[in-house]
């Protein structure tokens with residue numbers, strides 16, 4: 212903000228031109244007077260307003276900053292856009308300026324190098340992908356004094372196991388701390404339910420309850436207690452007299468829930484893909500009926516003439532519905548055409564006749580139940596198929612076509628080699644997803660959360 216205030220304001224102007232906001236507020240903590248001065252100078256002559264906000268951790272969080280600046284509260288589980296607000300980081304605004312006015316993509320990041328193990332702490336503009344160890348060497352790292360290396364600040368940062376990791380677009384700070392500066396946390400003790408964490412939480416959550424449900428892996432309760440509103444600020448863990456690493460519990464629980472949801476979503480997608488894949492038997496009467504209506508010549512004819520084959524409910528109720536005697540008369544007509552009274556009744560019930568042709572031999576399903584290959588369709592065109600089926604029912608036709616073993620007819624409804632390979636792959640993925648969901652459910656059964664706590 213101090214060095215690139217003009218680029219910052221130019222980036223804000225581009226965003227304001229695109230979004231047309233009623234007002235633009237630039238919040239800067241009150242312990243940064245130089246930055247406030249530089250940005251105030253740069254916004255002179257624009258409608259933008261610089262607002263000094265109290266330096267109170269974590270007032271820099273998006274939701275907290277919005278509340279401080281506007282008095283509006285982002286709803287639980289919602290986004291700032293839900294209340295008509297857009298909150299952008301100063302780094303993003305400068306990146307917009309670079310991309311739009313200079314044509315330069317986001318290839319670098321301003322990173323703070325700090326900590327008592329560094330001889331020359333500084334801010335650097337590092338190219339994305341730069342190894343962190345190179346930056347630390349540039350700042351004069353004294354490896355003998357290094358205790359912990361964090362990416363991010365002391366409250367929200369992650370410990371880094373390997374300094375060969377690269378700088379990414381979110382690497383805002385590297386903290387090379389000595390053991391005295393950042394001592395190892397004492398061993399965690401049981402929660403004494405003092406409530407200090409709840410008082411410190413800027414998101415008005417109940418951290419001790421979240422801890423309790425996270426330990427029990429009770430995902431439903433975690434979500435009911437708004438786990439995903441936690442901004443992982445670490446304020447609760449900082450004040451906890453039992454030194455419980457609360458944020459680590461929340462991070463792990465969030466990762467578990469996201470992982471499980473992804474697997475469930477994947478399972479649903481795969482199930483849908485499998486059902487839609489060629490050669491897969493249709494499930495349920497609805498699918499059966501829609502296939503029958505789209506492929507069966509006889510069914511279409513009947514629909515057009517009498518409207519009876521779109522299903523019993525539609526033919527039995529509403530305007531134009533047939534009375535009992537009318538339906539019986541039509542059934543008698545069917546019996547005349549198709550011979551078997553039972554077959555006519557069946558057709559009336561299911562609204563299907565030659566739908567078997569669409570799926571080929573061995574794949575017929577009636578009301579969600581599979582039929583045996585012997586009673587499946589032959590794959591021939593409507594009238595021929597009907598004829599052969601009736602003859603087969605009477606034991607008159609023993610040809611391979613009527614038995615459903617005609618290779619040509621079978622080939623017509625069978626997936627090709629590529630489709631079969633794809634089907635096998637999808638089935639394998641579905642089984643994996645189902646196993647993962649089942650094992651998660653088993654874990655929860657083995658370690659049910661205690662329900663006696665309030």
Ligand code: SF4
Nearest residue numbers: 402403405406408451
């Ligand atoms: S501050 Fe720590 S000990 Fe106190 S209620 Fe919260 S988790 Fe429990």
Ligand code: SF4
Nearest residue numbers: 412441442444445447
């Ligand atoms: S880390 Fe703790 S204090 Fe911070 S938002 Fe989450 S529960 Fe609240």
